[in-house]
Amino acid sequence: MxxxxxxxxxxxxxxxxxxxxxxxxxxxxxxxxxxxxxxxxxxxxxxxxxxxxxxxxxxxxxxxxxxxxxxxxGGWASALFAASPGRLARLHGLEAMHRMRRAMQASIDEIDKAVGEEGIDCGFARDGTVVLARDEAQLAKATLELAEARELGIPEDDLRWLGPGELRDYLDASRALGATFTPHCAAIHPxxxxxxxxxxxxxxxxxxxxxxxxxxxxxxxxxxxxxxxxxxxxxxxxxxxxxxxxxxxxxxxxxxxxxxxAPVYSLVVATEPIPPEVFQQLTRRGRPTFSDYRNVLVYGQFTTEGRVVFGGRGAPYHFGSRIAPRYDQDQRVHQGIHRALVELFPALAQTRVTHRWGGAVGIPRxxxxxxxxxxxxxxxxxxxxxxxxxxxxxxxxxxxxxxxxxxxxxxxxLCWVGHRSPDWEPEPLRFLGINAGLLAARLADRLERLSGRPSVLSSLVARLAGHA
Ligand SMILES: Cc1cc2nc3c(=O)[nH]c(=O)nc-3n(C[C@H](O)[C@H](O)[C@H](O)COP(=O)(O)OP(=O)(O)OC[C@H]3O[C@@H](n4cnc5c(N)ncnc54)[C@H](O)[C@@H]3O)c2cc1C
The missing domain is CATH 3.50.50.60 (FAD/NAD(P)-binding domain)
Structure with missing residues (x-):
């Protein structure tokens, strides 16, 4: 159809x-x-x-x-849970957080097992996630995340630092000062x-x-x-x-x-298949998923066909929690996502975007x-x-x-069983609050690019987004 x-x-x-x-x-x-x-x-x-x-x-x-x-x-079958490990530990205790973390990791194995049992050819490739630090502010956030992980007892095997030399093998991105790496993610064709x-x-x-x-x-x-x-x-x-x-x-x-x-839109682009020699230049480690430490989330994967699928937040929340097919397309946001991709991988400057789409994610209060x-x-x-x-x-x-x-x-x-989130505020407070949060994330990125330091706004955004 x-x-x-x-x-x-x-x-x-x-x-x-x-x-x-x-x-x-x-x-x-x-x-x-x-x-x-x-x-x-x-x-x-x-x-x-x-x-x-x-x-x-x-x-x-x-x-x-x-x-x-x-x-x-974006096809990341990752062990990421909406609330960060630090927050889970604070809300439910350290042991509950670790149980949740292990359950998420085991669920990636479960998906792998299920696609084998059901004969589903979804290109499952458990090659991990690389999150780049591309300026001093992002480096500070990566360092903080690693320090928090060690404090919580999350081992190196689950999250570790890749210096610029080692990183190039995983991902050859512009301006990369290093990255964190977790093996707990598979790229899939959802x-x-x-x-x-x-x-x-x-x-x-x-x-x-x-x-x-x-x-x-x-x-x-x-x-x-x-x-x-x-x-x-x-x-x-x-x-x-x-x-x-x-x-x-x-x-x-x-x-x-x-x-x-609250339905909040995330928009995505897919490129045409990139030539094998360019692919080889971008990664020599299979098909790792990738992102960086900016505040307005971006996420990417390399598909089995050699395309790059790259998405990001940044589209506005629509008044009254409206969901409509027309919101799947937003030229300004799609262009911004494409620009971010080319800035990350200048080798893709001439690569055509063949698909643009979007969808709503469900955000609890x-x-x-x-x-x-x-x-x-x-x-x-x-x-x-x-x-x-x-x-x-x-x-x-x-x-x-x-x-x-x-x-x-x-x-x-597990600690998420029976959890009840509060309701969102009625409109227009919901509209004002969510869009103010999105604006703050954009502003924080701009300030951090200029100053090279994590901005106060970015810790506010992290708190709003369940990471702190
Ligand atoms: C652009 C985008 C990128 C994302 N990237 C990632 C990623 O890389 N990794 C990750 O982990 N997560 C990602 N997510 C989130 C992830 O896709 C979702 O959390 C997950 O797919 C939710 O699955 P679900 O079955 O709960 O909801 P959905 O897949 O939304 O399914 C709900 C279904 O219910 C149907 N439905 C709705 N109302 C009714 C009704 N009244 N009667 C009957 N049917 C109804 C809908 O048509 C829909 O098919 C992304 C989401 C988006 C939008």
């Missing part, structure tokens, strides 16, 4: 025709109804069906599986992963309906006149024992959920992702990944399966 092909470079390179699945034909009764066919919904369905093959599981997707962030992201997962769910006996928007989620109620939860759709209600909300940034469009998560299940209402949820969801969704799916099937496990006692 051409409409979906243009969604992202990933949807344009699925390597198979995009066949849209049939809509829900009418009312239904199931054990588990999952709302949203992205990574969260599909990992949850897969985990449930593997644990209990006779479970009746239906996934209801408004558009096509992968239509949301799962089919549009489009192939999400479409492959939908097929895996069907093979396991689950049902996936595309083109099926859920109009309302109605919680169940306990007590003498108990009621099961159900969802309303254009084809009628779907009754279930458990309803899983897996709608991430779109959650705010559901009745009663407007202030749960306290930048703390969560997963949970309330047996009294029959509602389960996971999300608020704040742009770090490719791996976290796998952990979410496995955790939700344990919670819903009432199995106590190492996963169900």
């Amino acid at each position: 051409p409409r979906y092909q243009g969604l992202s470079y990933w949807f344009d390179s699925l390597g198979e025709p995009l066949v849209v699945r049939p809509r829900l034909p009418g009312p239904l009764d199931v054990d588990v109804c999952i709302v949203g066919g992205g990574f969260t919904g599909l990992w949850t369905a897969r985990s449930l069906l593997r644990a209990q093959p006779d479970l009746r599981v239906v996934v209801l997707e408004a558009e096509v599986c992968g239509f949301g962030a799962s089919g549009r992201n 489009g192939r992963l999400v479409r492959g997962l939908a097929r895996a769910v069907e093979r396991l006996g689950g049902t996936v309906h595309e083109g099926t928007p859920v109009l309302e989620v109605v919680p169940g109620s306990p007590g003498p006149v108990s009621r099961r939860p159900f969802v309303r759709t254009p084809a009628g209600p779907v009754q279930a024992d458990v309803v899983v909300l897996a709608t991430e940034a779109f959650t705010c469009l559901l009745p009663g959920q407007r202030r749960r998560l 306290d930048w703390h992702s969560s997963v949970g299940y309330d047996p009294r209402t029959g509602l389960a949820w996971a999300g608020g990944y704040a742009g770090d969801g490719v791996t976290t969704t796998n952990l979410a799916g496995r955790t939700l399966a344990d919670l819903v099937l009432r199995r106590e496990s190492d996963l169900t006692t």
